[in-house]
Ligand SMILES: Nc1ncnc2c1ncn2[C@@H]1O[C@H](COP(=O)(O)OP(=O)(O)OP(=O)(O)O)[C@@H](O)[C@H]1O
Ligand SMILES: O=C(O)C1=C[C@@H](O)[C@@H](O)[C@H](O)C1
């Protein structure tokens with residue numbers, strides 16, 4: 431029997447947690463569409479996220495992010511990966527709770543730093559001490575990510591496919607979200 435995804439699964443968590451990589455692999459596994467709010471914003475603006483931050487500022491990006499998430503939540507039963515800051519806005523959380531189910535990819539700070547340290551694609555980390563900036567964001571955001579409906583612990587030894595398996599296990603505890611697969 432195939433899978434039946436009943437609700438849109440919204441991946442939330444810190445930058446580098448794997449929302450995009452795991453979300454894409456999860457969608458392929460379940461045979462449902464994959465959407466990524468950061469990618470949609472870049473395509474619509476025809477600019478990269480660092481370019482948008484540099485030209486229009488973070489507040490502009492956040493307004494776009496809310497609009498895009500609202501639009502993407504109307505795609506029935508898909509996997510929607512968000513940007514790392516999206517779940518911080520209460521209005522975004524309310525939309526996500528209404529139309530989908532939020533899954534927090536919970537990765538530790540050391541792993542996150544290993545994943546993001548060599549990339550220049552995250553404008554918020556363009557500071558004098560990006561490791562300390564990441565740590566500050568982590569401290570501030572973890573209590574908010576913890577409001578997600580479901581949590582999946584991400585371990586350094588997990589491959590993307592391993593994490594997909596963990597997400598599926600957790601989703602299967604919610605028959606209103608995922609059924610089938612046996
Ligand atoms: N086991 C793994 N699981 C998830 N990602 C991994 C793994 N191993 C390496 N990666 C890599 O870690 C990087 C960060 O992942 P990804 O871009 O999916 O994070 P993200 O949560 O979408 O971040 P952002 O909030 O910035 O969009 C990617 O280059 C991804 O390919
Ligand atoms: O954690 C964040 O606030 C961000 C994460 C990325 O996904 C992008 O949405 C952007 O770089 C901001």
Ligand SMILES: [Mg+2]
Pocket residue numbers: 449450451466468511512513
């Ligand atoms: Mg991403």
